[in-house]
Amino acid sequence: MWDFVLDAWDYVLDRRGQIAFQAFQHVSLVVQCVLLGSLIALALAVLVYRSPRATGAANGLSAIGLTIPAFALLGILLAPFGFGVTPAVIAVTFYAALPVLRNAVVGLAGVDAALIESARGMGMSRLATLARVEIPLAWPVILAGVRVSTQMVMGIAAIAAYVLGPGLGGFIFTGLARLGGANSLNAALTGTIAIVVLALVLDLLLLLLGRLTTPRGIRV
Template identity: 65%
Template sequence: MSLWEFVQDRWSLLWFQGYQHVSLVIQSLIVATLLALVLACLSYRSSRVTSVALSASSVGLTFPSFALFGLLIAFIPNGVTVSVVALAFYGTLPILRNAVVGLARVDPGLVESARGMGMSRTATLLRLEIPLAWPVIITGIRISAQMLMGIAAIAAYASGPGLGSFIFSGLSRIGGANATNSAWAGTLAIVVLAVLLDLVLNLLGRLTTSRGIRV
């Protein structure tokens, strides 16, 4: 059976697991974005804390994803929960780095002017600093999304949802009937979904970025 015939024969299952894959990534990405923004807002005003945050984000990305899933399984029995926790962890790191860098680059003069006009620190952060840093932040979100699309395939190891089951099933049966087709179908589907998600995030970034600071 050719790859195309394999895909046609299992199209409904591929579609369903593709939906699960994207849903898992998007949910984890939302959690990661919120966590990263909170951490960035708490750390960017201090150069020492900023340095620690940037170092932590770099070191965190070196932790093997397969090992993290294995460790989490020992404490969390639910595969979906394990998947969301692991993906949120990895997803937070690139966004945190970009958010800290973006906020730190905001012109201090603009911040002082806003404070001089009577804006509170919170209002200045939400209405001035984050919007100005948003292009850098959305870039971090896009990077994180692409990374999570790949890592989410490992969720199948923890009985999580997504297209990873096609890949693991194929790799575990190498030499068997349709084993290669299964692995290729899962891999190519993830690549296609990653491209589509990046296009959506790129459009979202343009729509949510002030026209005056678009590049």
């Protein structure tokens, strides 16, 4: 057991530059796609949350989208976009938007109508009420969706290596492809453990973001 640990440590040290670079790529892909997916989801939520029928459709889209296997979606995207970054970005952004969409709809719909009416009575426009009252009050619920989204797509970004997308998934697929060969297990474990560590770090950063951006009066 100790020999295996030492061998794995040597593997990491020998490839620390490559690991660091691919870790940066992985985090960059996830953060950019979560940001893009969150903006898309929030825009959709603002359009639908006042309509029960549209809300049901949005929630249905979110539920159905999460049942689509990542491998299948990436395979479909290969035909129009080929291998590389583009299908990886599209797939990761798609999955990133789904939890945020559901939470944004729930959060906005849950804002007390009396508070909205009070804001409108003070002369605030519809857009100002949304930006200064509804979204801040719904923000903890929306951010919870962002956290779920980030954790979920950390793994999906690894699967994107199937289409030669950037990130740590390359270590995992390389290790699995050569299973039984030299350093195959080390490669798979390196990619997996690095993704878990990065996911925990990003979640802590989002917790801190929540503390800094949530209005004091509604903090739990």
